[in-house]
Amino acid sequence: MTARLDTEVRYLKGVGPQIAERLAKKSILTIGDLLFHLPYRYLDRRQLSSMNQLTPGKDRTIVAEIITCGPAFIGRQRKKIFEIVLSDGTGRISAKWFHFPHYFISQYHKKMWVLLSGEASVYNREIQFIHPEVQILDADEAPFTEAPGIIPLYPLTEGIGQRTIRRILLAALEMSGDLVIDTLPESLRKKNRLLPLNEALHQIHNPEASLELQALNDCKTEGHRRLIFEEFFFVELGLALKRRGIKKEKGISFKVEGKLFDSFLSNLPFTLTAAQKKVLCEISKDMEAPQPMNRLVQGDVGSGKTVVSFAAAAIAIQNGAQVAIMAPTELLAEQHYLTAERLFTSIKLEPALLTGSTPKDERAVLLKRISRGDVPLLFGTHALLEEEVRFQKLGFIVIDEQHRFGVMQRALLKNKGGSPWPPCGQQGRPNGVLPDILVMTATPIPRTLAMTLYGDLDVSIIDELPAGRQPIETRVVAERDREKVYLVLEKTIARGEQGFIVYPLVEESEKLDLKDATQMAERLRERFPEIAIGLLHGRLSGDEKEAVMRDFKNKKISLLVATTVIEVGIDIPNATLMVIEHAERFGLAQLHQLRGRIGRGEKASRCLLMVGGARSEEGRRRLAVMEKTQDGFKIAEEDLAIRGPGEFLGTRQSGLPDFHLANLVRDLPILNVAREEAFSLIDKDPELRLPEHKLLKKGLATLAGWWQGKLELASVA
Ligand code: ADP
Ligand code: MG
Numbered sequence: 001m002t003a004r005l006d007t008e009v010r011y012l013k014g015v016g017p018q019i020a021e022r023l024a025k026k027s028i029l030t031i032g033d034l035l036f037h038l039p040y041r042y043l044d045r046r047q048l049s050s051m052n053q054l055t056p057g058k059d060r061t062i063v064a065e066i067i068t069c070g071p072a073f074i075g076r077q078r079k080k081i082f083e084i085v086l087s088d089g090t091g092r093i094s095a096k097w098f099h100f101p102h103y104f105i106s107q108y109h110k111k112m113w114v115l116l117s118g119e120a121s122v123y124n125r126e127i128q129f130i131h132p133e134v135q136i137l138d139a140d141e142a143p144f145t146e147a148p149g150i151i152p153l154y155p156l157t158e159g160i161g162q163r164t165i166r167r168i169l170l171a172a173l174e175m176s177g178d179l180v181i182d183t184l185p186e187s188l189r190k191k192n193r194l195l196p197l198n199e200a201l202h203q204i205h206n207p208e209a210s211l212e213l214q215a216l217n218d219c220k221t222e223g224h225r226r227l228i229f230e231e232f233f234f235v236e237l238g239l240a241l242k243r244r245g246i247k248k249e250k251g252i253s254f255k256v257e258g259k260l261f262d263s264f265l266s267n268l269p270f271t272l273t274a275a276q277k278k279v280l281c282e283i284s285k286d287m288e289a290p291q292p293m294n295r296l297v298q299g300d301v302g303s304g305k306t307v308v309s310f311a312a313a314a315i316a317i318q319n320g321a322q323v324a325i326m327a328p329t330e331l332l333a334e335q336h337y338l339t340a341e342r343l344f345t346s347i348k349l350e351p352a353l354l355t356g357s358t359p360k361d362e363r364a365v366l367l368k369r370i371s372r373g374d375v376p377l378l379f380g381t382h383a384l385l386e387e388e389v390r391f392q393k394l395g396f397i398v399i400d401e402q403h404r405f406g407v408m409q410r411a412l413l414k415n416k417g418g419s420p421w422p423p424c425g426q427q428g429r430p431n432g433v434l435p436d437i438l439v440m441t442a443t444p445i446p447r448t449l450a451m452t453l454y455g456d457l458d459v460s461i462i463d464e465l466p467a468g469r470q471p472i473e474t475r476v477v478a479e480r481d482r483e484k485v486y487l488v489l490e491k492t493i494a495r496g497e498q499g500f501i502v503y504p505l506v507e508e509s510e511k512l513d514l515k516d517a518t519q520m521a522e523r524l525r526e527r528f529p530e531i532a533i534g535l536l537h538g539r540l541s542g543d544e545k546e547a548v549m550r551d552f553k554n555k556k557i558s559l560l561v562a563t564t565v566i567e568v569g570i571d572i573p574n575a576t577l578m579v580i581e582h583a584e585r586f587g588l589a590q591l592h593q594l595r596g597r598i599g600r601g602e603k604a605s606r607c608l609l610m611v612g613g614a615r616s617e618e619g620r621r622r623l624a625v626m627e628k629t630q631d632g633f634k635i636a637e638e639d640l641a642i643r644g645p646g647e648f649l650g651t652r653q654s655g656l657p658d659f660h661l662a663n664l665v666r667d668l669p670i671l672n673v674a675r676e677e678a679f680s681l682i683d684k685d686p687e688l689r690l691p692e693h694k695l696l697k698k699g700l701a702t703l704a705g706w707w708q709g710k711l712e713l714a715s716v717a
Helices: 015-027 033-037 161-178 187-191 197-205 212-216 223-248 258-266 274-288 304-319 330-345 362-372 406-414 447-453 480-494 516-527 542-553 588-595 617-628 632-643 645-654 668-684 691-707
Strands: 041-044 055-076 077-089 093-097 112-125 127-129 133-136 149-152 294-299 322-326 352-354 377-380 394-399 436-441 458-462 470-476 498-502 534-535 559-562 575-580 605-611
Touching: 015 605, 033 161, 041 322, 041 605, 055 161, 077 112, 112 161, 112 294, 127 458, 149 161, 149 406, 187 668, 197 447, 212 632, 223 668, 223 691, 274 294, 274 458, 294 304, 304 322, 304 330, 304 394, 304 436, 304 575, 322 330, 330 352, 330 542, 352 362, 377 458, 447 458, 447 668, 470 617, 480 575, 480 605, 516 559, 534 542, 575 588, 588 617, 588 632, 605 617, 617 632
Parallel strands: 093 127, 294 436, 294 458, 322 377, 322 394, 352 377, 394 436, 470 605, 498 559, 498 575, 534 559, 575 605
Antiparallel strands: 041 149, 055 077, 055 112, 077 093, 112 127, 112 133
């Protein structure tokens, strides 16, 4: 019988009803599903040692049965360790853990077969493993009777042993043979030296002994590259199609030259950096074009994104459009509003502010003015998204610190044709004309990654800080040196500069034993009666926050005790000291953002990271990174390395499919190529009409399922 990819697994040799049922539980229904059930790791049986031949050294691997296991106490201090004693019939060896998670106790049992790998060392003239990697083996694969070689290990499926699943897969490979349809066009494959799908699958499920184990385990073989490329390629193909759709949308052709834009630039208290100019130029080209702009501006904290967005706003306003600028916190919206007041007054333009705490009557009046088109420049928070906010002619939208908006903001971008962005309806958006959108973020990630994660956005990068910025000296300080910190604090304020002290929580929590901002502000006021100390946290009303920020900006307050409400955007160039309490509790991105509140002027700044309790290994690494560098791109890289891509990027939120194999960070170079190829293919054949592209629609259709129609691929497939 010949099989097709959609042939059910039960037709395979060795798959009875029972196994078919168990596979079905893992959503493995067809031969195709089975072939894409990929090994998560490979085991090297080429170098398996038996205990009587084991020599001390790195990368030793044994397969053995557990004789005893459990916690043990050693030394005079009766330190608790975890010990496993194993035998493989040729000898006995023990493995020890000086730190171990609690689940170890229930995880390992007598008579269990395990694969152990790590460094074999000698202690008391016996060989032992310290903190080795352990793999629990199924009863049916130990002791090993198979021929030596590289053995793939599959994610466990209840009731199906490794050996069984391997056997089934080999049968599937054999049966499917040449029938594995290659959806990638041959020319594309040739050009990028990609293996045919069939060969790639063979390499992955049944690797030859000549392959590097490391390459297999790191997904770096040619077989892996082929599958990873394919996964990326179809995502990018979808994006390219989507992008084509956007290019057809109707936008506004703004005229860039004009009085407002010119005088805004000439009235600036500084000259733009080359990077700011470059990005502004990219933006204005988009604004001139008849299609709507969808652009992301990435720039490290303090790189001066705000002023760039204001200049772009001036372009829209001089063309008679209304502009909305949205920020994630009231504090930031308020600050932008104040900055705009400052930068725009000389050119007689009055901005407005709308947040959740705008008083009711004021809000009613404002809403009316917005709907009449009397408000050219509106700042606000999520409050701008509310139903009642209607513009007369909204032409340009800025979303600052977009990473803080998450899913909602993305939905907003995707549905910008209608709600939830205030639909300007008949009056505001004649003939379905869409406004230009600019989103800004200080969370830097590589360009292709950004373009993929943010789908249909073009990306600009401000990769330079304004001249004259001093590096921020960053130090980790232990609790016992608190007095030294206070000394620095007093000196800073005596020089007429200002400082922040940041706390993780607003109110004392007995459990966490954190110093609460409110309490600390009180204590500091007692201790330093001569210093004007302000307090800022999320529980204050909008008016109260506003008052505190104004006082800080006007230097009526010299020291601001705050929670993380000041994390994003706050811009006080005279602030030169940042003390972060319990710094070990903050993530890297957050620490970087917080530190970004200082070093914004020409004076030297200091960031002191206070650490209270115990630090985890990870916490230690984070703080070391902060001491070492100030570069947001480097910090993002380290963050990626420490946290792993899943948590860092939150792909689940980004609307990307769960890749089988591809890893957005590890495989970035492959993503770059796949994107380029996909976009150039759609350029040449936008409707996928060429015969050699027929199969691509099929590949896209699978993806449409993954994305649940997010990219509206149905229309092309
Ligand atoms: P971010 O990119 O973090 O949002 P901001 O837009 O808040 O940065 O700018 C940081 C500070 O740098 C602000 O005080 C701003 O006025 C100032 N600034 C922006 N551009 C320049 C420039 N070209 N030269 C000097 N200072 C600048
Ligand atoms: Mg900003």
